[in-house]
Amino acid sequence: MAHSRALAAAFSDTLGRSSSASSSPAEDARRSPHARSMPHGSGTAATTTATGVRGGAKRGSRMAACLWLPTFELRLELVRFPDLDSTSVALLSPGESARRTLWQVSERAWDAGVRPGQLISQAVSLCPSLTLLDPDPAHYDAAVEAILEALSARTPIVEPGVERGKVFLGMDGLGRLYGSPKNQLRAMLRTLFDVLPRPLVASYRVGYAPGTFGAWTAAARATPGGPVIVEDDASLARFLSRCPVQALPVEDEMVTRLERLSIRTLGDLVRLPEPALVAQFGQDGRDALAWATARRIDPVRPWHRPRPIRASLEFADATGQLEVWHAALDRLVERALARDARRGRSIHEMRIIGHLEGGGSWSVDAILREPTAEKGRITYLLRSRMELDPPPRALTGLVLEFTDFGAPAAQSELFEANAEQGRTLADGKVPPSLKEAVRELRLRLGDSPLYRVVELDPWSRIPERRHALLRFEV
């Protein structure tokens, strides 16, 4: 990652180091599990295809603040287990594989030569006293939710980064409430005291600038307790010119090539003609120039996330049997689908969280290509995900969350077998009530406007070829 290098250069006093390090706002957008789109309303002229749409106010907040806590997950663990604070600690990478690697390491472990991305055996040989911790994603996600919730009370626009420890805040209009940018940032940090321990809040790095890229870059240059504030576009361009090219949210390869060409700062980059950059790097080159010159300002966008529907189940004894997990999943899906909050909505994204025996948690996300409320399809997907990425240990409990929803469930459910006597059409029998309705419509309108859906080529990649409407005749 380009940013891992940026971080290494920018933060010498970071508590710990992370193998995934950090990501920029634009990278956040690309890597989001929810596949977020790029922020809208960029400063550069947007191209219009087909027939352009004019007008439309920019959404989001132009002035942005970025609150960033490096190695967020490791710090949370150290808060949970304070005894480990004075030891060498490393957090293992999420997921289960024969060759597990380190994800985040403490400063003490770093000093012993332990690095994120190393194999466990390598790390232990370098630092025999190293304490290895399994990640607990459910705990980290709960902390992030609490942070977002708390910050939402201060500003209406809160956008989480992909990295758990990073959050963007819309700052437009907050001057009237909190005063100067410095006071605004103070107010935001004060809010965090409600949900995080004081030392953790004190470790936050805070940046304030136009656009998310500017705010993130400012946060990356900030120190704990020493926010970096860039108040306008002209100052932003000057500020960015001093930043290393690693700050750009582009591929590593592009950064490496720039460095080989002795282009080390964004100031060096902006001296290059745009056609030359585009010729060398394509769209990435154009984007990089737009960011480096502060022509592109990505506003902070409001974060919409429906309230998830949760169903949970505790096992009497910890179990590691796949069959038991599957049976539990079936029950959880049934329960979650039966919730009132689910009615009229289909399911698009889901998450299974397992509580591991001996502490820690495990989770997997699943996205349905076509939202559905069919139990069979949902359980099939969840079971497959669980088999592909099984929990590393026995589970003491399972939680199912429906995290995103689609349009109302398909109308085929209207014709569910036994839903209502005489409504089943699967066997070709047309209920007398429907026959009568068709006859009446024909008498009134001259023709029946009723159709039924028939399959033509249900597996076609071209959607309009999959199904057709066939006039319903009796």
Added chain:
Amino acid sequence: MALRKATGSATRRLRRLDAPRDIRVKTDDAGRPIRVARARRVLAVDRIVESWRIDDEWWRSPISRRYFVTVLEDGAHLTLYRDLVTGAWYVHA
């Protein structure tokens, strides 16, 4: 299987489902939709849930589309695609 144009009485009973319709779309620099004109309103694309490309039937009348499953600011889900042959945008109703 392609639907042929309705001619006889039997085919008159058959109507396309999910037929694509023209739609006006504004895109960002990367060609992703950021606003769409729908029902006389211009709505911002809140997020792109998924995107994929289809290339098919190159041997007769090539089909080349870039699909975007989007969520609009009003919460509606919309499946859009750009016809990469003509450059026009369509929506699946």
